[in-house]
Each structure stands twice: as structure tokens, then as C-alpha cells.
Amino acid sequence: MTSNRLQRVGPTSFVAFLAGVAAVAGSYATAGFTPAFVVAPVAAFLTRTVPDAVLRFAIVTLGTFAGIDHFGQLLNLALATGLTTALLAGVSFLALVAGRRLDARLAPVGLVGASMWVVTVVLTGQLMLSLGAAVGGAVVVLVAELAAVMGEPSAATDSSVRRRVLGGVASAFGVGILSYLFGRSASGPAAVTSSVDGSGTPGGPDGSGPSSNDSQSVGDSTVTQEYLAEAERRTLDVDGLEGLVSDDFYQVDINNIDPNLRASDWTLSVTGSVEQEATYTYDELTAMGDEQRFVTLRCVSDKINGTLMDTDLWTGVPISRILDEVNPQGAFVMLRAADDYFEEFPVEALEDGFLAYGKRGGPLPRAHGHPVRALIPGHWGEINVKWVTEMEILDGPEKGFWERRGWHGTGPVNTVAKLHTTNRRDGQIQAAGHAYAGTRGIERVEVSIDGGETWADATLSDRLPAGTDESGEAAEDAWRQWEHTYENPGRRHTVVVRATDSTGTLQPREEESPFPSGATGWVSKTISP
Numbered sequence: 319m320t321s322n323r324l325q326r327v328g329p330t331s332f333v334a335f336l337a338g339v340a341a342v343a344g345s346y347a348t349a350g351f352t353p354a355f356v357v358a359p360v361a362a363f364l365t366r367t368v369p370d371a372v373l374r375f376a377i378v379t380l381g382t383f384a385g386i387d388h389f390g391q392l393l394n395l396a397l398a399t400g401l402t403t404a405l406l407a408g409v410s411f412l413a414l415v416a417g418r419r420l421d422a423r424l425a426p427v428g429l430v431g432a433s434m435w436v437v438t439v440v441l442t443g444q445l446m447l448s449l450g451a452a453v454g455g456a457v458v459v460l461v462a463e464l465a466a467v468m469g470e471p472s473a474a475t476d477s478s479v480r481r482r483v484l485g486g487v488a489s490a491f492g493v494g495i496l497s498y499l500f501g502r503s504a505s506g507p508a509a510v511t512s513s514v515d516g517s518g519t520p521g522g523p524d525g526s527g528p529s530s531n532d533s534q535s536v537g538d539s540t541v542t543q544e545y546l547a548e549a550e551r552r553t554l555d556v557d558g559l560e561g562l563v564s565d566d567f568y569q570v571d572i573n574n575i576d577p578n579l580r581a582s583d584w585t586l587s588v589t590g591s592v593e594q595e596a597t598y599t600y601d602e603l604t605a606m607g608d609e610q611r612f613v614t615l616r617c618v619s620d621k622i623n624g625t626l627m628d629t630d631l632w633t634g635v636p637i638s639r640i641l642d643e644v645n646p647q648g649a650f651v652m653l654r655a656a657d658d659y660f661e662e663f664p665v666e667a668l669e670d671g672f673l674a675y676g677k678r679g680g681p682l683p684r685a686h687g688h689p690v691r692a693l694i695p696g697h698w699g700e701i702n703v704k705w706v707t708e709m710e711i712l713d714g715p716e717k718g719f720w721e722r723r724g725w726h727g728t729g730p731v732n733t734v735a736k737l738h739t740t741n742r743r744d745g746q747i748q749a750a751g752h753a754y755a756g757t758r759g760i761e762r763v764e765v766s767i768d769g770g771e772t773w774a775d776a777t778l779s780d781r782l783p784a785g786t787d788e789s790g791e792a793a794e795d796a797w798r799q800w801e802h803t804y805e806n807p808g809r810r811h812t813v814v815v816r817a818t819d820s821t822g823t824l825q826p827r828e829e830e831s832p833f834p835s836g837a838t839g840w841v842s843k844t845i846s847p
């Protein structure tokens with residue numbers, strides 16, 4: 319290679335790299351943080367092909383790492399962004415080299431723009447929304463080319479090379495800033511996000527505020543207010559303890575970038591082994607009912623004293639109404655979703671299920687399955703399929719997304735009492751937390767302050783209500799809070815907590831890690847005086 323050629327390959331690959339960066343930025347400008355963003359399919363591909371053990375490590379161990387939620391997902395997103403940028407930069411390089419061979423000054427600009435568009439369309443399937451990538455890449459090359467010929471129109475002198483590189487850097491920077499601003503607003507419009515409950519997605523932005531047609535109140539708002547007021551009254555008054563309705567509902571899913579569905583485009587089809595197949599639009603579904611229920615969810619990957627367990631008030635339709643219409647013939651169901659997630663479980667569990675389209679009086683937030691998700695009482699979170707689009711009735715069992723990766727998370731939850739809060743005052747120590755046993759219900763929580771030798775009964779919050787009437791019935795699938803205050807023994811001691819469910823079964827003492835069937839064991843904490 320001659321020194322002249324070397325001199326050109328360096329700057330050319332640098333400009334190609336900048337074009338790749340600008341194409342990613344441009345894609346973000348038009349698509350926002352949605353599946354049409356060019357990084358999204360790459361991130362999804364990585365999650366779905368990564369070895370099971372790595373995915374498990376990312377979820378269980380890196381789920382919350384160094385105090386950062388979804389750390390594993392952030393790493394995946396960073397890797398996907400790097401790979402996508404490298405791919406687009408590589409293609410830009412080829413387009414630049416080919417373009418310079420052509421006898422037209424602007425050929426590299428056109429070729430880079432066109433190739434960025436083609437790659438983005440291939441990855442995302444979006445013709446219009448991929449134009450941002452084309453413009454981003456083309457602008458960088460255009461500015462670099464113009465800068466290079468400023469002053470001396472032909473030669474590849476040192477100074478023209480310098481100007482080309484500087485032009486590329488400056489324009490990539492400009493495209494980046496503009497894209498950031500545009501992309502934030504493009505992350506809507508169907509997205510109803512965290513604004514309802516404040517819970518975000520990995521990395522933060524998962525869309526902008528609610529749009530006009532997806533943000534109306536959902537369910538009878540007087541009923542919502544009554545339910546929430548009742549939950550408030552039943553919440554134990556313990557400093558620092560989360561209420562009976564969660565402030566910040568946990569989020570677990572296989573996506574870096576969640577589906578961004580519009581209620582008006584959504585349908586649910588019921589297929590397979592049924593007497594009568596059926597398809598429901600959002601309006602048809604919501605016309606079938608607007609019941610509100612308190613439901614607790616817990617992820618099978620939750621550590622014994624982890625935080626992947628929360629409760630909220632959901633609005634929706636009992637699935638039995640749909641099953642009455644389609645009349646299932648098979649004993650199993652596969653729920654499928656817009657993110658290609660799928661989970662299978664017995665129809666028996668589905669019959670008690672709920673299709674939720676609202677949460678706490680608003681539409682379902684994007685992060686939690688907008689517009690519709692399943693809630694299956696008493697079962698691990700994973701079969702509570704979000705963004706659900708299909709219910710296929712099967713004659714025999716099949717494996718779901720997580721079961722193919724070795725988990726056993728389609729069954730009922732384990733019983734757990736968690737210890738999340740300790741307060742000290744006037745020579746006393748107060749310990750408190752939440753306990754959950756799915757539809758079995760929590761009957762009793764006991765606390766030991768001598769490492770498990772002797773036990774005292776904790777105070778329990780009243781069960782959350784199943785209705786707003788006077789019937790006094792309890793929600794079938796909700797947690798309770800517990801609290802226990804004792805004399806400060808004035809030395810280091812170990813507090814142990816255990817729950818008993820309403821069938822009289824004590825939470826098992828044997829310690830198991832979350833993989834594959836959910837954590838077991840008693841939570842214990844060492845407390846200094």
C-alpha cells in the first residue's frame with residue numbers, strides 16, 4: 319500500500335464510522351425508542367440467541383447490579399448499539415469507496431444514504447421510519463465531501479483531508495444533537511408510559527407522554543378512588559415501608575425496547591383447539607367489562623428477599639367471558655405477544671385469569687403491556703403475558719420462552735415473607751415487610767429475633783378488598799404487609815421471618831436459588847443494636 323493510499327484509508331474509515339454513528343442517531347430521530355429504531359432488532363436478536371446461562375446470569379445476577387436496575391439489559395443495549403454502529407459504519411465504508419470510484423462528486427453521498435436506508439429497512443421492516451438513518455449518514459458524508467473540496471477543488475492534500483475529517487465530526491455531532499431532540503418526541507405516539515405510575519424501563523426513556531387517544535381514564539374513576547382509599551386505610555403505618563399499592567411497579571421482560579402498540583390497531587385472536595375461533599378489537603374487549611382488581615405479581619427470578627414483587631389495581635375483563643364464547647376443547651393454552659414472547663400453561667389457570675387494559679384508573683402503561691396483558695391469579699409473573707395478541711388453545715403441553723431455557727415458572731408462586739424495613743426508636747426495633755402466597759393467601763407471619771429459636775406473631779395488614787361493597791370479601795391474589803416491634807436487645811442479633819399460607823403450610827426453610835423454580839428459604843437479616 320502506498321503512503322498516499324494509507325493516507326486516504328484512515329480518513330475514509332473515520333468518515334464511514336461517523337456516518338454509521340449519524341445513521342444510528344438519525345434512525346433514533348425518526349423512530350424514537352421504539353421497535354422501529356435500528357438498534358432494536360439487534361438487541362432483540364442478542365437476547366433471543368444468547369446462551370441460556372448468560373441470559374440467566376444477566377437477569378438474576380445483573381438484574382439489579384451496583385444499585386442499577388436492569389443492569390444486564392443496559393449492557394445488552396450498549397452491545398447492540400455498538401454492533402449496529404459497526405455494521406452501518408462497515409456498509410458506509412464500502413459505499414464511500416464505491417462512490418468515490420464513480421465519476422460524480424455526490425455519488426458517495428447518495429450511496430451512503432441509500433445503503434443506510436436499505437440496511438435499516440432490512441433490520442426493522444420500516445420504509446418511512448428508516449429515512450432518518452439515510453439522512454443522518456448522508457449529511458455526514460456530504461459535509462465531509464464539501465469541506466474537503468473547499469478552496470482546492472481536486473487534490474487530496476493534507477489540509478483537505480483534515481477538513482474532511484473535521485467536517486465529518488462537526489456534522490455527526492450536529493446530527494446527534496438534533497436526533498436526540500427529535501427522537502425523544504418520536505418515542506410516542508401510541509406509547510403510554512411510566513407517567514401513570516412512575517416506573518420506567520431499562521435505560522429510562524421508553525416513550526413520551528400519553529397520546530390523546532390512549533390516555534383517557536379507564537374504568538369507573540369513582541370505583542378506582544374508593545379502592546385506592548380503602549387500600550390506603552389498610553396500609554400499615556410504618557416509616558419507609560412501601561404501601562399495599564406499589565409506588566414503583568417492577569418490570570421484567572425480554573425487551574430492551576418495548577413494543578409500542580396503539581390500542582386502535584390491536585387485536586386478540588383466539589385460535590387452535592376451540593369450537594369457535596374469534597378475534598377481538600380493543601373496543602370489543604373493553605365493552606365486555608371494566609372490573610377492577612388488586613393483583614400482586616412476582617417474578618420467578620426474584621431473589622428470596624428481592625424486589626421483583628408488586629401490587630396494583632388493574633382494570634379488565636375476566637377471561638372466562640371469552641372462553642364462554644370460544645369454548646376451548648384442549649387443556650393447554652399458549653399466549654403469544656407482540657414481542658414474540660410466548661408462554662404455555664393449563665387452561666384451568668386461564669379460566670380464572672383477567673385481561674387487563676388499565677392500571678390504577680389509567681390505560682395500561684407501555685412498560686406493563688399496553689394495550690392489554692394477561693393476569694393469571696397466583697402464578698409466577700412470566701405467564702402474565704404483556705402486549706398479548708394471541709391465545710392459542712392446545713391439545714398437549716408445549717414449552718414457553720423460559721421453559722425452553724430451563725426455567726419452571728408456569729406454576730403457582732412460592733410462599734414468601736420479605737423483610738425490607740427496620741426502624742429504631744425509644745429502645746425498640748421495628749421490622750416490617752410484605753408477604754405473598756398467591757391465591758393461597760397469607761394467614762400468618764412469624765418473626766424470630768434469636769435466629770430461629772423462638773417465634774412471635776407479626777401484625778398483619780387487613781387483606782386488600784375484592785370489591786368496594788360491604789361484602790368484606792378479600793382480593794384473591796394479593797399480598798399483605800407485616801410488622802413486628804420488639805425491645806432492642808442491645809447486641810447484634812439475627813431476625814428471621816417466615817409466612818404460613820391459608821392452607822396452613824409453612825414457608826419451606828430449605829434454601830433454593832431462583833433458578834429454576836423460584837427462590838425458597840426464610841429471609842434473615844443481621845441487625846446491630
Ligand SMILES: Nc1nc2c(c(=O)[nH]1)N[C@H]1C(S)=C(S)[C@@H](COP(=O)(O)O)O[C@H]1N2
Pocket residue numbers: 567568569570571572573615616617618655656657659685686687698699700701702703704705706
Ligand atoms: N410479552 C411479554 N410478556 C411478559 C414478559 C415478556 O418478556 N414479554 N415477561 C414476563 C415476566 S418474566 C414477568 S415477571 C412479568 C412482569 O410484569 P411487569 O413487567 O408488568 O412487572 O411479565 C411477564 N410478561
Ligand SMILES: [Mo]
Pocket residue numbers: 570616617618619698699700
Ligand atoms: Mo418473570
